[in-house]
Amino acid sequence: MIVSIIGTGLIGGSFAIALKENGMADKIIGVESNKEHAAQALSLGLVDEITGWEEAVSQSDLVILAIPVNAVEELLPSILNKVDQQVIMDVGSIKNGILAAVSSHPKRSRFVATHPMWGTEYSGPGAAVQGAFIGKATVICDQERSDKDAVAIVEELYRRLGMHLVYMTAAEHDVHVAYISHISHITSFALANTVLEKEREEDAIFELASAGFESTVRLAKSNAAMWVPILMQNRENVLDVLNEHLSQLRKFKACLEKENYDYLQELIENANKIKRILK
Amino acid sequence: MIVSIIGTGLIGGSFAIALKENGMADKIIGVESNKEHAAQALSLGLVDEITGWEEAVSQSDLVILAIPVNAVEELLPSILNKVDQQVIMDVGSIKNGILAAVSSHPKRSRFVATHPMWGTEYSGPGAAVQGAFIGKATVICDQERSDKDAVAIVEELYRRLGMHLVYMTAAEHDVHVAYISHISHITSFALANTVLEKEREEDAIFELASAGFESTVRLAKSNAAMWVPILMQNRENVLDVLNEHLSQLRKFKACLEKENYDYLQELIENANKIKRILK
Structure with missing residues (x-):
């Protein structure tokens, strides 16, 4: 599977390490607006290449948004405009704004809203760690608004990361x-x-x-x-x-x-x- | 040196482990009003025996008070009444009440007021840990009110515990x-x-x-x-x-x-x- 990670910081970088390690990703494409972070993500081997988001989305089976929640809200509708059968997921700490932004988008069902309950007080690619998510909970929100195959891929990903799944509405x-x-x-x-x-x-x-x-x-x-x-x-x-x-x-x-x-x-x-x- | 530890909980117990390990104490006498804790301190090997405080003070070179600060305030004047050349130290988190209670005691100078900056959220003898104090700071308060030999023994003890010493007034x-x-x-x-x-x-x-x-x-x-x-x-x-x-x-x-x-x-x-x- 080809995976794009948009935002190669603490969370995106830790995903990259885990997905390479467990063999889920054959190739990881990074998207990173901060040039220093982009160079660091490459040199640390977190990602195989860095491209713009449009190219990344077109090449990928799965796109993980690991950027601040306001940036997700802004970018997600444009990403869904370009989506065919790809799965898009976010990892944002808050859900109402993001889901409102794509609520009536024709490709809404290719998006799965998630929140893995892990983080540290550090940031940037250098803060990414191995084994970050093991044993923690991850939340999947409003899963009935997402296609079953999309949810299944995201569930499989989190299980392979060693997380247990919790389902609730975005409001909860x-x-x-x-x-x-x-x-x-x-x-x-x-x-x-x-x-x-x-x-x-x-x-x-x-x-x-x-x-x-x-x-x-x-x-x-x-x-x-x-x-x-x-x-x-x-x-x-x-x-x-x-x-x-x-x-x-x-x-x-x-x-x-x-x-x-x-x-x-x-x-x-x-x-x-x-x-x-x-x- | 014979050391008495009054209060064999988290702090007293951790002192006991360290003082045995570094050879500073040839014998450790425990004083513990909670019978369950007393039995536990003995069975864990933290102390060699349990006695009443008067017997403990009379037998010891050094007495460490590791009980709640209100209990120190209450007991310390009575202990000083029984003191000849022993050194008495406390490890309490707050100093004004304790020092006021013995301010004009004729044996005030045998007492050294200290506060090692270490603790955990757990309590009781079972919470005592090895290597507890290493690398942390310990405060010695109003040391000019204590005899030089008494301060020297306490300083030596804390250095052997791996702590660095900070001096300040009780008010500071x-x-x-x-x-x-x-x-x-x-x-x-x-x-x-x-x-x-x-x-x-x-x-x-x-x-x-x-x-x-x-x-x-x-x-x-x-x-x-x-x-x-x-x-x-x-x-x-x-x-x-x-x-x-x-x-x-x-x-x-x-x-x-x-x-x-x-x-x-x-x-x-x-x-x-x-x-x-x-x-």
Whole structure:
């Protein structure tokens, strides 16, 4: 199978490694607007060649869109205009905008909307890693709007990557990711800004940064070009969660202000219940 | 050297492993009020025997207090009453209360106040790990209030554990830990409560939890018995940081509400500067 990967960064590059390794792709064509990244993707052996997207789409059996969600929204209708029997899939973190953009496109059914639940705070082809997706979940959205053969190819791909499949509507997906991904990024960004704001006064602070701090703040290294469009497109769900989070934080504040340590204990013990979800 | 470890949990137990391994302790006496933990500490070989604290102090050259900070504050004056030339050290996450409690004690100078910057979200003897402290920083507070020989023994201990030493006043320490540890715990507790609050409506959410979510929320598993006293004793500094954090989060909220994505980009790019501190 000839596979095109549009966007050869962290996610696209990690797909390239996996698809070569498991033999699913006989040839991988990269499409990459950033010249440095294009050269890097070639030199790292992630892709066999770099071409423009039109040539890539015409030559491929499967096209994977691994670019920021706003770019997917822009490019996807043009790609579908050129599609015959190829399968097109995306890996974007948010689905409503992308699906709205192609909802009434005559080739909509060649597109499969997916979201593999894996990522790191790094970006670019150099951030691509081997074995990235193993054991994680991947979401397939609104699969009844896609042709069965297209869904089957995408399912086979994810299974070979070692992922387990979860099916939901785009609307459900977008609510869930607001909780389990987007709010984590916002708290991490805000935590970094909190500490950086005070660093002006307190320089020594950074000598002490422990593993706990690194863990809560590491997502703050995530790429703005990727995250602004995600938060923009999931604005309403994210605001809903952010308001809930602010209200939860204000409970901690009230406990300390009023020296209500029994309630503080209760809040922490309630938070401990997260153990039943995380190992 | 005979060492007593009062509190044979995560930190005390990890000390025990390290001190036996590097040969600093010929014998380790454990003091543990939780009977299950006492039995576990013995069966895991963390300590050679379990006794009451008075007997332990009288037999030891060095006593390490590894119990919650409120318990240290309570017990330390009584321990110093029994001290001749022994060295007493604590490993508590907050210093003002502990030091105030013994400030005018005639044996104050046998006590060295320390805080090794290592921990995990787990607790109890079973959570103790080998090589816990290697490469991390440890803080020694107000060392001019301690006898030189006592400080020298504690310094030697931490160096043999592979830690680098940082010296500061208790007041400085308490401000710094509010930034690099306490606020991370509060955001993590609040994030867990945010998600758990909504789980009632949204059950499937947990199938999708990714590494990013786990990373920001893992501190929410931390023990309430340890954290309520810490937050209580560092109340003013924590409130100061929490207010700053709330104001940083409200900036993200305002960006989304007003759809000001240029400013959102700016906030995220500012947060990215945390890269210069974290690898």
